[in-house]
Amino acid sequence: MLLEVDRLEAGYGVVPVLRGLSLHVASGEVIAVLGANGAGKSTLNRVLSGLMPPWSGHVRFEGIETTGQDAAAMVEAGLVHVPEGRRIFPNLNVRENLELGSYRRGRPRRRQNLERAFEIFPRLKERTSQAAGTLSGGEQQMLSIARGLMAEPKLLILDEPSLGLSPLLVEEMFGLVQRICADGLGILLVEQNVMQSLAIASRAYMLENGAFTLEGPAAALLENPQLKKAYLGL
Amino acid sequence: MMVNFSLLLPAVLNGVTTGAIYALIALGLTLIYGVLHIINFAHGSLLMLALYAAFFLYTLAGIDPYVAVLILVPAFFVLGYGLQRFVIQPTSHGRDENILLVTLGLAIIIDNLALWLWTSTTRTIDTSYAFEVIDLGFAFIPLPKIIAFFGALAFAALLWALITFTDLGRAIRAVARERDGARLVGIRVEHVYAMTFGIGTAAVAAAACFLLPTFYVTPQVGYAFVLVAFTTVVLGGMGSFVGALSAGLLLGIVESLGGLYLGESLGQLGIFVIFILILLFRPMGLFGARA
Numbered sequence: 001m002l003l004e005v006d007r008l009e010a011g012y013g014v015v016p017v018l019r020g021l022s023l024h025v026a027s028g029e030v031i032a033v034l035g036a037n038g039a040g041k042s043t044l045n046r047v048l049s050g051l052m053p054p055w056s057g058h059v060r061f062e063g064i065e066t067t068g069q070d071a072a073a074m075v076e077a078g079l080v081h082v083p084e085g086r087r088i089f090p091n092l093n094v095r096e097n098l099e100l101g102s103y104r105r106g107r108p109r110r111r112q113n114l115e116r117a118f119e120i121f122p123r124l125k126e127r128t129s130q131a132a133g134t135l136s137g138g139e140q141q142m143l144s145i146a147r148g149l150m151a152e153p154k155l156l157i158l159d160e161p162s163l164g165l166s167p168l169l170v171e172e173m174f175g176l177v178q179r180i181c182a183d184g185l186g187i188l189l190v191e192q193n194v195m196q197s198l199a200i201a202s203r204a205y206m207l208e209n210g211a212f213t214l215e216g217p218a219a220a221l222l223e224n225p226q227l228k229k230a231y232l233g234l
Numbered sequence: 235m236m237v238n239f240s241l242l243l244p245a246v247l248n249g250v251t252t253g254a255i256y257a258l259i260a261l262g263l264t265l266i267y268g269v270l271h272i273i274n275f276a277h278g279s280l281l282m283l284a285l286y287a288a289f290f291l292y293t294l295a296g297i298d299p300y301v302a303v304l305i306l307v308p309a310f311f312v313l314g315y316g317l318q319r320f321v322i323q324p325t326s327h328g329r330d331e332n333i334l335l336v337t338l339g340l341a342i343i344i345d346n347l348a349l350w351l352w353t354s355t356t357r358t359i360d361t362s363y364a365f366e367v368i369d370l371g372f373a374f375i376p377l378p379k380i381i382a383f384f385g386a387l388a389f390a391a392l393l394w395a396l397i398t399f400t401d402l403g404r405a406i407r408a409v410a411r412e413r414d415g416a417r418l419v420g421i422r423v424e425h426v427y428a429m430t431f432g433i434g435t436a437a438v439a440a441a442a443c444f445l446l447p448t449f450y451v452t453p454q455v456g457y458a459f460v461l462v463a464f465t466t467v468v469l470g471g472m473g474s475f476v477g478a479l480s481a482g483l484l485l486g487i488v489e490s491l492g493g494l495y496l497g498e499s500l501g502q503l504g505i506f507v508i509f510i511l512i513l514l515f516r517p518m519g520l521f522g523a524r525a
């Protein structure tokens with residue numbers, strides 16, 4: 001198993017946010033975590049990628065206990081988090097942003113990674129020396145994902161990649177996620193876009209108030225009356 | 235007022251040479267500000283410490299200050315790295331206002347330690363080249379000032395290349411604007427902070443080595459420079475590299491012309507008038523774009 005999370009608890013100060021989450025992701029599959037604003041999706045991502053320590057519980061990556069390791073160690077291991085709000089480096093140009101994506105991978109691999117990133121995102125290639133802060137919102141989102149791919153992820157965590165994109169770009173984005181996944185890496189897709197996420201995910205978890213209230217194969221969840229009522233208004 | 239070019243030109247050139255030193259000190263300050271978002275109050279004290287180090291290397295070991303650059307720059311880099319990593323970082327718990335207080339505390343400790351160890355005696359070194367002048371045809375400039383000028387500019391150019399072209403430089407610029415983003419690509423932010431503090435401190439050590447042959451050292455010597463360095467940083471726009479460089483040179487000229495027309499002791503007056511005017515009318519700095 002690529003990622004195993006066991007009864008994970010975390011919060012800010014004394015306020016609990018995640019209340020005992022267990023989940024698993026295998027290579028080559030897209031797993032969706034769905035939930036409303038404030039459910040704790042980004043907090044889960046931050047804990048998994050080592051940006052904040054968990055209160056309790058266990059995280060195992062490729063069978064190795066990684067609970068509480070820092071972000072640099074997780075990137076090194078191959079767990080890469082493309083965060084909410086892009087978090088690109090606005091003062092650096094596109095190429096520099098991408099190169100920093102391979103910060104932990106060494107120069108020879110960086111060149112190959114860059115070629116592959118430009119292959120997937122030809123639009124970025126036309127803008128290599130443009131300051132990232134001057135890219136359009138959609139281009140910034142692509143850069144953020146491309147930067148994540150530069151780190152050679154085995155597991156890619158995407159936090160609301162469709163946020164702020166036009167319907168056409170959203171379509172493109174979900175297609176892209178499927179395509180990346182076909183290369184054999186695992187993807188943890190955190191979304192509010194329930195229908196489209198379930199369409200490409202193999203399994204999904206519904207996060208409400210820091211706990212999973214529903215989980216199972218995506219196809220089964222699509223038929224679930226509880227989910228239909230809560231998220232699709234049916 | 236009569237403008238006498240035979241006086242004016244040497245004064246401007248003299249000012250430019252002093253300004254290059256100001257710029258170098260300010261570059262360290264502005265780099266630390268740009269990345270850690272704090273004013274390093276210990277900057278002047280570290281300059282003083284570096285001047286003493288150069289002084290004793292010369293008097294006790296006979297090492298020329300220009301050679302001492304090769305020793306003191308790495309030594310002060312390590313000192314700065316250690317200060318940030320093992321003193322400032324752990325005691326400030328990541329809160330900016332604490333960092334400010336810790337650097338202020340460090341300044342007080344270093345200054346008093348210097349006073350206790352070396353008393354307030356003013357010390358200078360005598361080098362064979364101290365009074366050599368170069369005849370440029372239209373002006374005579376002391377040789378050590380010319381060396382200081384080119385040395386400071388060369389160091390500034392090195393710094394610029396480091397920030398622009400190396401992985402460390404990219405990481406430093408990334409951390410300056412987007413800490414979480416930097417963490418997520420695997421940059422160890424605490425390490426980059428310490429490297430930045432080390433580089434800023436190394437710049438001060440280089441400035442001290444270039445300065446010593448034409449200057450003096452006392453435990454209070456840092457204050458004069460740090461005030462000018464603050465002015466330089468504000469004038470150049472906080473965190474701006476090119477801004478600090480041009481502002482440093484400009485302030486050197488202002489001081490030199492002030493000395494020429496108002497008398498030596500009032501030379502720095504112009505600098506502080508500029509400081510206040512800038513704060514009043516252009517707080518983003520002369521060259522700064524962002525507010």
Ligand SMILES: Nc1ncnc2c1ncn2[C@@H]1O[C@H](COP(=O)(O)OP(=O)(O)OP(=O)(O)O)[C@@H](O)[C@H]1O
Nearest residue numbers: 012017035036037038039040041042043044084192
């Ligand atoms: N730095 C913080 N300090 C304190 N509380 C926080 C912090 N970040 C998030 N929270 C709280 O934790 C809870 C979960 O936030 P989180 O960002 O994980 O939600 P989310 O599911 O990602 O929401 P959204 O869909 O809006 O991004 C919220 O109640 C939020 O207010």
Ligand SMILES: [Mg+2]
Nearest residue numbers: 041042043084
């Ligand atoms: Mg979120």
